[in-house]
Amino acid sequence: MPNRIDSLFANLRSSNQKAFIAYVAAGDPDFDTSLEVIKALADAGADLIELGLPFSDPLADGIVNQMAADRALKAGMTTPRVLELIRKFRETHETPIVLFTYLNPIFTYGFEKFQSDAVAAGADGILLLDLPPDEVAANTGLATNPDLKVIRLIAPTTPSDRVKKLATQSEGFIYALSRTGVTGGHGGPSANISAQVAAIKSHTETPVCVGFGISNPEQAAMVAAAADGVIVGSAIVKQVEMNPDHAAQAVRDFVTPLIASTKGV
Numbered sequence: 493m494p495n496r497i498d499s500l501f502a503n504l505r506s507s508n509q510k511a512f513i514a515y516v517a518a519g520d521p522d523f524d525t526s527l528e529v530i531k532a533l534a535d536a537g538a539d540l541i542e543l544g545l546p547f548s549d550p551l552a553d554g555i556v557n558q559m560a561a562d563r564a565l566k567a568g569m570t571t572p573r574v575l576e577l578i579r580k581f582r583e584t585h586e587t588p589i590v591l592f593t594y595l596n597p598i599f600t601y602g603f604e605k606f607q608s609d610a611v612a613a614g615a616d617g618i619l620l621l622d623l624p625p626d627e628v629a630a631n632t633g634l635a636t637n638p639d640l641k642v643i644r645l646i647a648p649t650t651p652s653d654r655v656k657k658l659a660t661q662s663e664g665f666i667y668a669l670s671r672t673g674v675t676g677g678h679g680g681p682s683a684n685i686s687a688q689v690a691a692i693k694s695h696t697e698t699p700v701c702v703g704f705g706i707s708n709p710e711q712a713a714m715v716a717a718a719a720d721g722v723i724v725g726s727a728i729v730k731q732v733e734m735n736p737d738h739a740a741q742a743v744r745d746f747v748t749p750l751i752a753s754t755k756g757v
């Protein structure tokens with residue numbers, strides 16, 4: 493069976509459309525609400541869901557995502573429960589899922605076992621936020637699973653020789669950061685996002701999606717014009733934070749105009 497991420501981007505390419513990608517923390521604020529939230533994202537038209545596997549020391553995350561991981565951990569979220577969440581979602585939805593996490597929880601679980609269990613649960617890709625590309629080559633124990641695409645991050649500050657390496661290594665799509673720093677903040681993407689995307693695309697045919705600091709339809713439209721996909725995290729997570737009793741509805745209402753503007757309607 494072809495990977496869901498590859499099918500998604502093939503379909504979008506042939507219909508000349510851009511992807512809308514939503515990030516939420518798995519299990520925020522609790523298991524059942526989180527399942528409703530990811531279903532609401534899919535039903536609203538999100539093309540791909542980035543699911544954060546909560547970790548206590550999320551170095552690359554800003555305050556909104558840190559607090560979300562914290563809520564999830566306090567509500568009893570664990571790595572096996574995250575896999576259970578994906579299994580439950582897969583009973584009704586085919587939207588691709590990319591797991592976002594750090595090395596520590598995966599090592600604790602067992603690197604190879606995690607990957608095969610994640611595939612069996614229905615995950616399609618993984619982004620290990622604290623795994624530099626050189627470490628992959630240096631640690632053959634970090635076996636990969638052919639059914640779990642390894643997505644890579646490229647920052648505006650990434651030196652060009654590394655851009656080439658990351659662009660050619662990344663599977664499924666490439667995550668281009670619109671700016672440096674941690675997640676969140678609503679300053680919007682930088683004006684030279686088109687140049688950054690073009691530089692990445694000179695090395696590869698793999699789709700390039702852009703995230704960091706996107707929170708309104710105007711910003712989504714600007715990024716959609718420059719890249720293959722728009723990634724929104726903290727602004728969605730904030731909706732969960734502010735509306736714990738009706739998070740799914742709040743998230744659906746919030747992403748609907750963002751998706752419309754990503755799709756150019």
Ligand SMILES: O=P(O)(O)OC[C@@H](O)[C@@H](O)c1c[nH]c2ccccc12
Nearest residue numbers: 515552675676703704705724725726
């Ligand atoms: O929150 P923002 O600014 O909308 O950016 C997306 C981001 O939250 C999501 O992709 C993400 C969650 N955790 C991360 C850690 C590093 C890079 C990216 C992420």
